[in-house]
Amino acid sequence: MSQQPAVVFLYRESKPLHREIFRDFVRAIADCGHLSVCVAPEGTDLGAEQLDFFEPYPTGPGREEAMRQAVARAIERHRVVRIISTTEDDVIAAARLREHHGVPGTGLETAIHFRDKNAMVARARELGFRVPRSCVPHTLGTLEAFAGTVGYPIVVKPHNGISCGGTHKVEDVDQLRALWPTIHQERHDLRAEEFVEGRQFHIDTVLRDGQVVFEAVSAYAVTLLDHFRHRSIGSVVTGTQDSALEQRLAAATRAVVTGLGLRTGIAHTEFFVCPDGELVFGETGARMGGGYIFPLYRQAFGVSLPYTWVRAELDAGYRPDPTHRRTAAGDLLFSADSGVISDITTADELLALPNVGEAQVWKNPGHHLAHVDEAGGQGLGFTVVTGDDATDALENAASTLRAFRVATQAAR
Ligand SMILES: Nc1ncnc2c1ncn2[C@@H]1O[C@H](COP(=O)(O)OP(=O)(O)O)[C@@H](O)[C@H]1O
Ligand SMILES: [Mg+2]
Known part of the structure; x- marks a missing residue:
């Protein structure tokens, strides 16, 4: 050896x-x-x-x-x-x-805190965070009583889900009664939560011995569950990271991920910011943010999230060295169509547009395009654009996405 x-x-x-x-x-x-x-x-x-x-x-x-x-x-x-x-x-x-x-x-108890939303949310509450009220849906009656207490809408979702898979927003008792027969066999893999109204943020953190090696606070352009079936999902990160809100979110994230037991490793954490300014804990995973998030930080800071994470795991003294700091917005590519692709905008066409820092298109004519069934998208690709500030970057992202077109024929 x-x-x-x-x-x-x-x-x-x-x-x-x-x-x-x-x-x-x-x-x-x-x-x-x-x-x-x-x-x-x-x-x-x-x-x-x-x-x-x-x-x-x-x-x-x-x-x-x-x-x-x-x-x-x-x-x-x-x-x-x-x-x-x-x-x-x-x-x-x-x-x-x-x-x-x-x-x-990372040991098993900590890994469970980062994977099991029942344990995660209970532990976050013990740590003093505001969390949505929740229940385990033992019976339809349990769910109806829960909704009676917290009010509609409620969210019913897997305790160990990913990318909105199997996640339902239930608006009223009729929807709940219609949903029940489709979920009753999995009831103990599910949890119900009151619906949190607010802007969603993701915070990506690399830690070494409990100390932050890298962190970035990003605002989702839209709330995921309400929009992922209808449009591109994206987020924006500022180069400065210096607003009071960004600093509050970074501090809350440090407290929750270390409170859940993470000492060295990576976390992808979500918070809601409610209209009254309060932070509500959403969830966290001991993993890298998916989709466009790695290229987003590459564009914003010249920092590779996977490289930084592994260096932090192995090397106590390592600190990433951002080569620049600029505001960037990332998006998954999306199409409302499905079927066999007959024509699709290429990555080179997207890269030729102003402000586009990165673009990848993973499907070609002849490939099948599925309907989107999770927030991870349809595997079409992604874009990252830069901007002067968050509003500008989001506008640049929107105009880039308008230039992306997919034509399909019905599958035979
Ligand atoms: N209690 C809630 N209130 C409002 N929206 C929620 C709630 N729980 C989940 N969501 C929405 O559903 C999405 C997926 O839920 P989440 O808990 O993040 O699981 P995962 O991302 O692992 O599938 C969230 O990003 C959010 O948009
Ligand atoms: Mg999530």
Whole structure:
């Protein structure tokens, strides 16, 4: 066994951007003088990458056990000092593996706080945060009584969901009674919350030993659940990060993520800012923000979120060095259509527009375009634009998105 320290990272890719994240991971590990060991599903084509070791595992039923065995093989062969999950789905598995193999890093109790919204919200309330009132929907009557107390609308959602999947906004008792037969079998995987009216923010934080290494506060352009089926989902980050609101959100996020137990690692946290100015905790995950968020901060600060995260995990003294600070807005590309794509604006056409810092288009004519069913979008791609201030960046984003067109034919 080589004495060179090794980092195991659990990797899965479903979007082209994941490969860029992968490369920044490997680069950060190499820059720390560690060996990179990627544990990923069989068939992940990493042949051209600068990786040190690939430990593939078969997918399908028993995936998690196969992944555990792949990590165990890596532990036998290398001096593993860190196990990192690149996806939210493997956050709990990574914590179990750390505890099982005695590898330092986030433990299971903390991982549960970041994955189970029942535990997360209860713990945030214990820490003194304002949280939506909630219940577990044991029966239809429980839900009707809950709505009677907090008033409609209410939100019914999985306790461990992601990207608005399986999340319902229920406006009245008729909608609730219509929804119930479709959810009653999963009732104990769900939680209900009072609907919080407010602007949504996401705050992305990298921590080392409880200290902030990188943080950024971004405002969603629209509330996600109300809009993701109808338009592009995006957010704006200012280069200055110096408003009173940004500073309050950053401080609240530090308190909640460290209060939930995170010492070293990354968090993607959501707060609502209510019309009365109060902050209400939404949720947090021990993961990188998805979609356009990595390119958004790359444009705004010249900082790579995955690189910074991995350096922070490995290197106590590391601090990212922003090359610039400017205001930027990111968006997922969206189309209201579905079917087979006959024509689509290319990334080069988008990049030729004013203020566009980055654009990627992942579908071509002939590809199938699905209806959007989660806030993660349709896998069409993303844009990041810059602007003088938040309003300007949002206007630039809107005009860029107007230039993006997709024509489809009904699938045969
Ligand atoms: N109590 C709530 N009040 C208002 N909107 C909510 C509430 N809970 C969830 N939402 C909306 O649903 C979206 C998804 O819920 P969230 O708890 O963030 O789960 P996830 O993003 O993991 O799917 C949020 O971004 C928000 O727009
Ligand atoms: Mg969310």
